[in-house]
Amino acid sequence: MPTPYETLKAHFESAEWNFEAHDDAQVLSTGFPGTNAQFEAMIAIDEGDDLIQCISFLPSNIPEASHAHVAEFVCRANYGLKVGKFEFDLSDGQIRFQTYAPFIQGDLHDDIIRRVCGLNFAMIDRYYPGFMKVIFASTPPKDAVAEIQATFADNETAT
Numbered sequence: 001m002p003t004p005y006e007t008l009k010a011h012f013e014s015a016e017w018n019f020e021a022h023d024d025a026q027v028l029s030t031g032f033p034g035t036n037a038q039f040e041a042m043i044a045i046d047e048g049d050d051l052i053q054c055i056s057f058l059p060s061n062i063p064e065a066s067h068a069h070v071a072e073f074v075c076r077a078n079y080g081l082k083v084g085k086f087e088f089d090l091s092d093g094q095i096r097f098q099t100y101a102p103f104i105q106g107d108l109h110d111d112i113i114r115r116v117c118g119l120n121f122a123m124i125d126r127y128y129p130g131f132m133k134v135i136f137a138s139t140p141p142k143d144a145v146a147e148i149q150a151t152f153a154d155n156e157t158a159t
Helices: 004-014 064-078 110-136 141-158
Strands: 019-022 027-033 038-046 051-057 085-089 094-102
Touching (some): 004 019, 004 027, 004 038, 004 110, 038 110, 051 110, 064 085, 064 110, 064 141, 094 110, 110 141
Antiparallel strands (some): 027 038, 038 051, 085 094
């Protein structure tokens, strides 16, 4: 039986997804084209905790002058999220979105990888325009998050 890390690499290889493997750390680095920007991501396996994590990054760091408004945006965006979270490093302005899932000891399946990574990639892409509006258009964080969350409600009603 392959290790969870071998399963992760095989998953990305079978999807013909470009990635860089960091075997010592059991991490894959990759990029993906969103609708709104090009993003970088890393997917890590922690076999000690039987956990897969996907972390994607905004393409650029937040300017210090926008930190307070972006911190409010992150808090408002995170509130009520069922899976995943935005993280904001105030020391360098980096924003990332993290999703994760436990798996049964040593037994990682493709559907878990798809859900963890797919949700992650969709969420950072969906919230990206809101970050940009707060930073460059001086949109109040409350309004930017409300606009994004309204699209969730619209999508739920359409199905």
